[in-house]
Amino acid sequence: MGIRVQVEAFDPGAELNALHAANVGVGAVVGFVGYVRDFNEGREVGGMFLEHYPGMTEKALGKIADEAAQRWPLLRLEILHRIGRLEPGEPIVFVGTASAHRQAAFDACAFVMDYLKTRAPFWKKEDTGEGPRWVEGRDSDQAAARRW
């Protein structure tokens, strides 16, 4: 179970491979990668700044990870989220799960993303062609989190 909040870039592929880590009890690995897009809600995006709440961020992610580990039989769970300045095409977040069978790995990974989107204190400020703007929360994210 690992939680990382960092300014540094990371390699999603290396994160995915590390979830197996020579554990021959792992039958299924699921990895999610969120990337900065060049377009969002009607405007071109030239990059963004990710603000967070130091101290609370790690606690909030830890609580989400604990809840996932209670709900599903996970052998590994990794959450990695970047903060600070990001350019289009850069990975923002990685969530990876490993379990004996696939359903737990799929569900736990989707659950962590839905909860992270609605409960972890991160805020995106995008640079658009019409100046900077704060991204507003989406109702669809609230709805997704209520599924669980």
Added chain:
Amino acid sequence: MGIRVQVEAFDPGAELNALHAANVGVGAVVGFVGYVRDFNEGREVGGMFLEHYPGMTEKALGKIADEAAQRWPLLRLEILHRIGRLEPGEPIVFVGTASAHRQAAFDACAFVMDYLKTRAPFWKKEDTGEGPRWVEGRDSDQAAARRW
């Protein structure tokens, strides 16, 4: 949209990273990796042989990929499945999806795995401590495929 059925080993991390492929319209990537476990249904597994139906395998995977592409707005979909001899800890299958938003990527990836498990002509023969045995289909896989 890519379908590969191959004897050769592959690198799941490289497959995951390739799904983004400098496409800045991609906001979400989901990768699933199935690994050979060292234990299955009560017996230790020392390795397995994956038999398939040459010709039909590619067609069946192509149909599953087409159906996923019709149901969800995917920017990429890759299915890679190994055949022949595999050892515990080796990746058997990779399914990767890329889309603008995460829900399509998650659902399409889970859908492809559920359909692959029940509709693609692969059969596993495991080497166990008590000799070789053919793996039998699981009711839970049939149930998972009926969700969609």
Added chain:
Amino acid sequence: MIHVHYFARYREALGVDSEQLGWSEAFARLDDLRRHLLARGGDWAVLGERNLMCARNQELCGLDEPLADGDEIAFFPTVTGG
């Protein structure tokens, strides 16, 4: 002519991976072909299994699938890839 393939556990039980049968109007549906093979007795009883899957011309189908001269048919146990 009907080309018939057997895979995995069925292939091993029958000791044959494929065969060709002369076309017959009696093979109106895939189940007619299956019953013809079952009638061989012995190991061919595997084709009576409840979980038997089949394909016509490399597409999954049901036992009520109509057959035509030249078809490629396959019988196999539940698939277990992934």
Added chain:
Amino acid sequence: MIHVHYFARYREALGVDSEQLGWSEAFARLDDLRRHLLARGGDWAVLGERNLMCARNQELCGLDEPLADGDEIAFFPTVTGG
């Protein structure tokens, strides 16, 4: 003493990222503190937004959360990470 933090759009609108307020029995619940800040008028109206989120001692909570002397409180707009 109550430590209050503001984040993202609220921090920018208010021009302040944190402040300390002397403890008062009037701050029985988090909403009492919020109304006290709203009463400052002007830009502080952002704390009246329907989607406002808040945390007490770095845990998400509701506006009916009871407060205690020494608490760390935060107000922020809907989170948008991931």
